[in-house]
Amino acid sequence: MKISIKRDNGYQEYEVKQSDTTLLKILDEIKETMDNTLTYNSGCKSSVCGSCAVRVNEKEVLACGYKVQDGDKVEPLKNLEVIRDLVVDMDKAYEFNKKAKAWQNKQSNNISLTNEDEKINEVQSDCILCGSCFSACPVYAVNGDFLGPFALTRVWKYVSDKRGDDEKSKIDNIQTNGVWDCTLCNECTLACPQGISSKADIEKLRMKSAQYGYMDPNFGNFGGFDGGLGF
Amino acid sequence: MKSDVLIIGAGGAGLVSALHAHYNGAKVKIITKEYPTRSQTCMAQGGINAVLPHAKDDTIEEHIKNTLKSAHGLADEEMVEFLCQQAPEAIEWLDSIGVVFSRTKDGEIAQRRLGGASGSRACYAQDYTGLKILHTLYDQVLACGIEILNERFLLEIITAEDGVSGVSVLNIRNKKVEIYESSAVILATGGYSKIYDKQTTNSKSTTGDGIAVAMRCGVKCIDMEFVQFHPTALKNSAILISESARGEGGYLLNSKGERFTNELAPRDEVARAIDEQIKKGEDIFLDIRHLGESFIDEELPQERKLSLLYENIDPVNELIPIKPVAHYTMGGIEVDKNSQTNIAGLFAVGECANHKVHGANRLGGNSLLELIVFGKQTGINASEYSKKNSNKLDVSKEKTKQNEFLRKIEDFGNEIDFYKQKAFIGELFYNKVGIIRTKKELKEAQEMIKDIKSKIPQMGVNDKSKIYNTNFIEFLEFINMIDICEVVIESALKREVSCGAHFRVDE
Numbered sequence: 001m002k003i004s005i006k007r008d009n010g011y012q013e014y015e016v017k018q019s020d021t022t023l024l025k026i027l028d029e030i031k032e033t034m035d036n037t038l039t040y041n042s043g044c045k046s047s048v049c050g051s052c053a054v055r056v057n058e059k060e061v062l063a064c065g066y067k068v069q070d071g072d073k074v075e076p077l078k079n080l081e082v083i084r085d086l087v088v089d090m091d092k093a094y095e096f097n098k099k100a101k102a103w104q105n106k107q108s109n110n111i112s113l114t115n116e117d118e119k120i121n122e123v124q125s126d127c128i129l130c131g132s133c134f135s136a137c138p139v140y141a142v143n144g145d146f147l148g149p150f151a152l153t154r155v156w157k158y159v160s161d162k163r164g165d166d167e168k169s170k171i172d173n174i175q176t177n178g179v180w181d182c183t184l185c186n187e188c189t190l191a192c193p194q195g196i197s198s199k200a201d202i203e204k205l206r207m208k209s210a211q212y213g214y215m216d217p218n219f220g221n222f223g224g225f226d227g228g229l230g231f
Numbered sequence: 232m233k234s235d236v237l238i239i240g241a242g243g244a245g246l247v248s249a250l251h252a253h254y255n256g257a258k259v260k261i262i263t264k265e266y267p268t269r270s271q272t273c274m275a276q277g278g279i280n281a282v283l284p285h286a287k288d289d290t291i292e293e294h295i296k297n298t299l300k301s302a303h304g305l306a307d308e309e310m311v312e313f314l315c316q317q318a319p320e321a322i323e324w325l326d327s328i329g330v331v332f333s334r335t336k337d338g339e340i341a342q343r344r345l346g347g348a349s350g351s352r353a354c355y356a357q358d359y360t361g362l363k364i365l366h367t368l369y370d371q372v373l374a375c376g377i378e379i380l381n382e383r384f385l386l387e388i389i390t391a392e393d394g395v396s397g398v399s400v401l402n403i404r405n406k407k408v409e410i411y412e413s414s415a416v417i418l419a420t421g422g423y424s425k426i427y428d429k430q431t432t433n434s435k436s437t438t439g440d441g442i443a444v445a446m447r448c449g450v451k452c453i454d455m456e457f458v459q460f461h462p463t464a465l466k467n468s469a470i471l472i473s474e475s476a477r478g479e480g481g482y483l484l485n486s487k488g489e490r491f492t493n494e495l496a497p498r499d500e501v502a503r504a505i506d507e508q509i510k511k512g513e514d515i516f517l518d519i520r521h522l523g524e525s526f527i528d529e530e531l532p533q534e535r536k537l538s539l540l541y542e543n544i545d546p547v548n549e550l551i552p553i554k555p556v557a558h559y560t561m562g563g564i565e566v567d568k569n570s571q572t573n574i575a576g577l578f579a580v581g582e583c584a585n586h587k588v589h590g591a592n593r594l595g596g597n598s599l600l601e602l603i604v605f606g607k608q609t610g611i612n613a614s615e616y617s618k619k620n621s622n623k624l625d626v627s628k629e630k631t632k633q634n635e636f637l638r639k640i641e642d643f644g645n646e647i648d649f650y651k652q653k654a655f656i657g658e659l660f661y662n663k664v665g666i667i668r669t670k671k672e673l674k675e676a677q678e679m680i681k682d683i684k685s686k687i688p689q690m691g692v693n694d695k696s697k698i699y700n701t702n703f704i705e706f707l708e709f710i711n712m713i714d715i716c717e718v719v720i721e722s723a724l725k726r727e728v729s730c731g732a733h734f735r736v737d738e
Contacts, residue, residue, distance in 0.1 A: 046274065129268045
């Protein structure tokens with residue numbers, strides 16, 4: 001079986017022995033038996049640590065959770081600086097969690113949650129910060145400051161939680177380079193290995209924003225009242 | 232570059248101690264060889280033990296009793312009491328910062344029974360307990376503005392006569408040595424299960440770096456022979472199938488379809504029972520079919536996903552092939568009641584430390600608990616220490632020293648492939664320093680490790696790049712693991728009687 005890997009000096013093809021196995025196992029085989037210089041990240045092998053996200057045939061996957069096919073083309077994640085081969089610098093991406101203030105501001109006291117409350121953000125809290133959604137997001141081509149899918153999902157996780165307070169400050173904080181910059185293309189949802197839809201979370205954040213009196217700033221730009229939208 | 236409290240490792244233990252040192256007024260810096268959310272903590276599935284105020288059929292005394300029983304007399308009663316008594320507060324704190332725990336219909340934090348527990352005591356978040364705790368802690372660390380330096384590999388703990396002064400690390404991205412000064416240092420670097428190479432559930436990063444580096448600067452480690460084998464890892468890939476699968480009612484079956492052990496006995500007993508069956512030629516399976524699809528999807532979703540991916544098995548209607556593999560290392564850096572090591576200002580917490588709460592066998596659900604309870608204590612104590620003690624040593628010479636050490640490694644012959652040695656050691660340890668141990672086999676393993684160690688200068692790295700050289704880092708990890716292997720065997724030989732996870736059969 002042949003696979004091709006994008007490296008610093010171009011695509012390199014490898015003929016590997018194993019088949020019917022995960023991409024990570026193949027990468028390990030290459031690294032340990034054929035080419036010690038191949039560089040990639042991995043960790044838990046069980047799709048929870050988010051270390052091994054790469055692109056295969058232009059789609060984001062976790063190397064440990066993807067079964068290799070003959071002829072696969074493996075590349076590093078997009079929208080991130082490549083340090084070497086398949087390793088990208090996640091510092092800048094994770095910085096968006098900080099910019100988005102994706103946390104609970106204060107410790108909550110004696111707020112009891114029901115089974116239904118828990119389900120509200122159960123899926124959002126499955127995020128493993130692998131960066132797949134970040135890589136798949138087309139907004140970064142035009143706006144490098146976009147808070148991005150995983151950070152906004154995290155904001156929704158905390159905004160939707162009964163234990164959170166200061167909802168307004170959370171919403172205020174995501175108006176610039178935030179919820180309205182998303183094109184709702186849904187690429188993030190398709191890329192997520194955990195079944196999270198950041199697009200849907202962003203839509204919920206937009207509704208919350210509207211409740212606090214915010215409006216889509218793009219609305220006027222695309223024709224507004226005389227743009228034939230029926231107003 | 233100077234901080235009051237410097238924390239090496241950004242898993243649960245590192246982040247909890249960082250937060251509490253910060254709350255206590257210290258200037259905190261965290262250094263990790265990965266990124267915080269990639270740490271081993273994210274793999275903890277089953278739960279975190281605590282007897283909550285609403286518990287009907289459980290008491291803190293029972294929690295203490297179960298923990299001590301599982302520890303086989305090797306735990307410190309006072310430490311275990313502290314751990315179990317602090318547990319309800321630990322859960323309350325996690326709940327207050329936003330951890331999405333599973334809930335009951337009555338709005339309480341849901342709890343389930345794990346092996347060795349007399350009651351349903353493990354709070355959980357589906358089977359993502361560690362993941363959700365780790366990420367919530369990370370969010371809080373960001374909220375506090377605590378500085379995190381990612382992708383730096385620990386080289387040395389710098390000490391003066393009167394205590395710790397800082398650390399030297401290798402920046403993985405550019406292969407440059409960096410020195411960080413600090414009046415207090417906390418090691419939260421994780422365990423060493425990776426010495427079993429492919430025969431472990433652990434992440435590839437659990438190479439015991441902190442313990443190896445600490446041993447080199449004279450830190451005392453104890454109980455290193457105690458390695459917990461998790462009874463149920465997937466047969467082909469050693470991927471963990473959580474104990475909660477048995478806690479929720481899963482059975483263990485042999486090839487004849489017979490049950491052969493109490494599935495909810497402590498892990499060491501179950502692992503040995505399985506090992507015995509395997510040695511008789513049986514294949515062993517976990518059966519959760521009777522739990523039903525909707526229950527499995529609700530309570531054990533990861534188990535289903537992993538079985539499908541790695542074994543092509545759907546546990547809803549098929550048996551899951553399993554085997555026991557190394558899962559948790561009880562041994563580690565000896566600390567006192569304040570989490571301090573034998574070097575002043577050097578603290579240790581989490582799996583790398585030995586707080587004498589797990590003894591010879593850790594109770595499932597107590598490791599996440601340990602991170603929260605002792606993480607808090609360590610963070611507070613380290614920050615208090617730093618208030619009273621300033622830095623002692625001129626650390627400027629350290630860079631030259633480390634550069635020389637690294638250059639030496641670069642010049643190694645590279646005639647022997649260390650990856651092959653690593654795989655060899657993994658099998659060697661699984662077979663001879665594993666679930667059942669004999670003096671003869673331990674001695675054999677000792678000789679082999681000695682031989683491999685002497686050949687390290689004939690090993691080395693092919694990749695000469697300065698940029699993100701994982702070949703080089705993996706070699707440094709390999710050297711650390713060899714040092715740990717030596718100590719594990721030595722301790723295993725010294726303890727001639729069986730105790731918990733250390734099971735000796737001698738002719």
